[in-house]
Amino acid sequence: MRYQQNLAWSVLLRLFHWSFALSVVVLVTTGFYIHFPWTNTMLEGGRSFPVATMFYIHFIAAFVFTAALLARLYLLLFGNRQERFWDFLPITPKNIVNLFKTIANYLYISDKYDRRLGHNTLAGIFYLVTFILGLVQVLSGFYMLYPENVVWQTWGLRLLGPMQQARYLHYLIMWYFIFFAFVHLYIVVWSDIWHKEGLISSIVNGRKYTPDKS
Amino acid sequence: MSRHDFGNEVNNMRVDRRTFIKGCTMAAAALGLSETMVPKLVAAATSAQRPPVVWLHFQECTGCTESLLRASHPDIGRLILDIISLDYHETVMAAAGHQAEQVLQETINKYNGKFICVVEGGIPTKDGGIYCKIGGRTAVDILADVAPKAAAVIAIGTCASFGGIQAAKPNPTGAVGVRDLVKGTPIINIPGCPPNPISFLGTVLHYLTFKRLPRTDQLGRPLFAYGREIHDQCERRAHFDEGRFVEQFGDEAHRQGFCLYKVGCKGPGTFSNCPAVRFNGVGAWPVGVGHGCVGCTEPEFWDTMTPFYERLPGVTIPGGGEGIVTGATSVGMKILGVTAAAVGIHAAVGIGKRVVKCKKCNKTPDEQE
Ligand code: HEM
Ligand code: HEM
Ligand code: SF4
Ligand code: SF4
Numbered sequence: 001m002r003y004q005q006n007l008a009w010s011v012l013l014r015l016f017h018w019s020f021a022l023s024v025v026v027l028v029t030t031g032f033y034i035h036f037p038w039t040n041t042m043l044e045g046g047r048s049f050p051v052a053t054m055f056y057i058h059f060i061a062a063f064v065f066t067a068a069l070l071a072r073l074y075l076l077l078f079g080n081r082q083e084r085f086w087d088f089l090p091i092t093p094k095n096i097v098n099l100f101k102t103i104a105n106y107l108y109i110s111d112k113y114d115r116r117l118g119h120n121t122l123a124g125i126f127y128l129v130t131f132i133l134g135l136v137q138v139l140s141g142f143y144m145l146y147p148e149n150v151v152w153q154t155w156g157l158r159l160l161g162p163m164q165q166a167r168y169l170h171y172l173i174m175w176y177f178i179f180f181a182f183v184h185l186y187i188v189v190w191s192d193i194w195h196k197e198g199l200i201s202s203i204v205n206g207r208k209y210t211p212d213k214s
Numbered sequence: 215m216s217r218h219d220f221g222n223e224v225n226n227m228r229v230d231r232r233t234f235i236k237g238c239t240m241a242a243a244a245l246g247l248s249e250t251m252v253p254k255l256v257a258a259a260t261s262a263q264r265p266p267v268v269w270l271h272f273q274e275c276t277g278c279t280e281s282l283l284r285a286s287h288p289d290i291g292r293l294i295l296d297i298i299s300l301d302y303h304e305t306v307m308a309a310a311g312h313q314a315e316q317v318l319q320e321t322i323n324k325y326n327g328k329f330i331c332v333v334e335g336g337i338p339t340k341d342g343g344i345y346c347k348i349g350g351r352t353a354v355d356i357l358a359d360v361a362p363k364a365a366a367v368i369a370i371g372t373c374a375s376f377g378g379i380q381a382a383k384p385n386p387t388g389a390v391g392v393r394d395l396v397k398g399t400p401i402i403n404i405p406g407c408p409p410n411p412i413s414f415l416g417t418v419l420h421y422l423t424f425k426r427l428p429r430t431d432q433l434g435r436p437l438f439a440y441g442r443e444i445h446d447q448c449e450r451r452a453h454f455d456e457g458r459f460v461e462q463f464g465d466e467a468h469r470q471g472f473c474l475y476k477v478g479c480k481g482p483g484t485f486s487n488c489p490a491v492r493f494n495g496v497g498a499w500p501v502g503v504g505h506g507c508v509g510c511t512e513p514e515f516w517d518t519m520t521p522f523y524e525r526l527p528g529v530t531i532p533g534g535g536e537g538i539v540t541g542a543t544s545v546g547m548k549i550l551g552v553t554a555a556a557v558g559i560h561a562a563v564g565i566g567k568r569v570v571k572c573k574k575c576n577k578t579p580d581e582q583e
Binding site: 150165194 | 431433457458470476484509512514525526529543550557561564567
């Protein structure tokens with residue numbers, strides 16, 4: 001069988017993906033530690049500052065995470081065809097049909113896979129939810145990071161409530177990100193095996209393969 | 215004004231001069247004013263025209279008044295009583311019954327637009343406000359009568375500021391804070407359960423000296439007292455950064471004075487000057503004596519800061535009623551467990567399907583179209 005090679009993802013999107021993925025791994029790891037610092041130094045006179053260091057790493061990763069989200073926001077509006085929100089959200093008849101076909105395919109009900117160059121609609125919805133919860137993490141995070149800043153205080157209070165409420169949300173959403181990373185990895189590997197479009201390498205080199213019907 | 219002049223005036227006051235100056239100095243320090251401002255504060259505090267104050271009690275425990283006027287800080291209490299003219303205050307006034315109500319009406323009419331209204335306690339709004347009545351009138355009515363005539367309203371304590379304990383879920387009486395009902399009159403919130411008397415004194419002195427209320431944060435709390443997180447001023451912070459934690463009350467780490475984060479301290483997320491100003495004139499504050507902060511100056515603290523000895527509230531299980539609450543971590547773990555099981559089944563079905571279908575061929579299902 002012959003395959004056709006098409007460019008799906010721009011360099012910026014691939015950069016977004018990997019800075020986002022790496023920062024999430026770091027944020028979840030350090031966030032877990034911040035929530036429950038399981039080490040206990042006990043010894044006085046040490047100079048290791050484990051908690052302060054974890055916070056520091058969390059904040060650096062947080063800035064990478066925020067920058068990645070901003071880059072994705074730009075691409076949602078001005079990226080290539082596959083990267084714009086129009087292409088993968090259930091807002092066009094074509095995408096809605098794709099959503100049902102994809103679900104049927106994922107559940108092994110149908111063998112047909114509705115191929116597309118960009119994301120399928122099911123994945124698209126999942127990514128949008130992740131994007132929005134990412135924004136909530138940014139808001140709650142900066143609200144806690146700069147407690148004395150008027151802007152973060154105003155918006156944090158208005159959208160999330162008192163700071164302890166924001167902290168609680170921030171923690172719960174960490175679990176969403178763990179869940180997402182887990183399911184995402186499984187589906188990506190699964191899809192790479194079943195659909196043979198070179199999905200995993202596409203997020204590295206930007207190219208996807210489609211069976212050449214001609 | 216020379217030092218000699220105000221010295222004389224102060225001598226006429228009911229508290230002795232030393233105490234008076236000391237109180238004003240403490241307030242100046244709390245306000246972040248330089249020492250040179252102390253004479254100005256004293257001058258304002260001793261001016262002939264003491265501002266009339268109407269003190270309203272609604273759904274409360276009188277703890278704010280108690281801590282202000284009694285505690286082991288009688289000097290501050292008396293100082294406040296000397297600075298203001300407390301015309302109506304149910305706990306300390308001599309008048310009672312109709313006489314008291316008459317005093318209230320006279321005061322608010324005589325000093326219309328000039329008096330300070332202090333509110334202590336939450337205000338119930340459900341069922342026409344019948345859950346708190348004084349002299350036959352509901353708290354809502356009394357507040358609506360008094361507050362618009364006041365020059366400013368000071369909500370003292372978390373109840374008057376944000377509703378407090380009676381506003382905790384499920385808030386049976388529909389209790390709210392002053393800011394939810396009063397519009398048009400400047401309001402300042404001095405939350406705390408109870409608040410530090412110095413924060414109240416500082417606010418009053420600031421008002422008398424500068425003729426306006428101090429700058430506030432987004433929740434209407436004066437920045438001089440509520441501008442920074444407890445966690446950022448705490449003397450145990452070095453232990454936090456170093457990762458030295460109390461695991462259990464009474465353990466070795468607790469005796470060593472380590473950080474109380476893991477036993478539920480809400481210092482991160484609570485705004486107050488407790489670590490700096492402390493209480494009762496003996497230099498003590500909760501974290502200093504080994505108990506975590508419970509976040510008493512924050513809105514909804516009875517809901518969001520509980521359980522007091524855990525980091526975060528538990529998750530209420532939907533459909534399980536109010537009764538089923540478990541830790542957020544265990545909920546997260548369970549969801550991940552279910553996901554792992556689902557993924558396992560999905561993968562197994564896929565492999566099974568492939569084995570069955572592709573016995574005949576070695577193509578993937580996708581290619582059989
Ligand atoms: C080694 C691990 C990973 C691999 C191989 C991988 C692979 C991929 C692939 C192939 C896609 C495109 C899928 C499609 O077309 O629908 C994708 C998209 C995406 N991945 Fe990953 N991923 C990994 C880790 C992560 C992690 C840890 C996260 C964050 C929690 C993440 C977040 C995303 C997001 C948000 C998208 C959507 C991109 C967009 O906005 O267009 N990925 N990933
Ligand atoms: C996927 C993204 C993120 C995850 C999973 C995450 C996770 C966490 C977790 C679990 C905690 C501990 C919460 C607790 O138990 O108190 C935490 C704390 C914190 N995070 Fe994040 N975080 C993320 C993004 C961010 C961002 C973008 C910022 C922005 C600056 C941020 C700032 C903070 C701050 C300031 C704290 C400290 C809270 C405190 O004072 O106790 N986080 N994070
Ligand atoms: S005791 Fe509480 S306020 Fe003090 S450093 Fe520890 S967590 Fe922060
Ligand atoms: S330490 Fe915390 S709980 Fe205690 S009085 Fe201060 S703000 Fe309230």
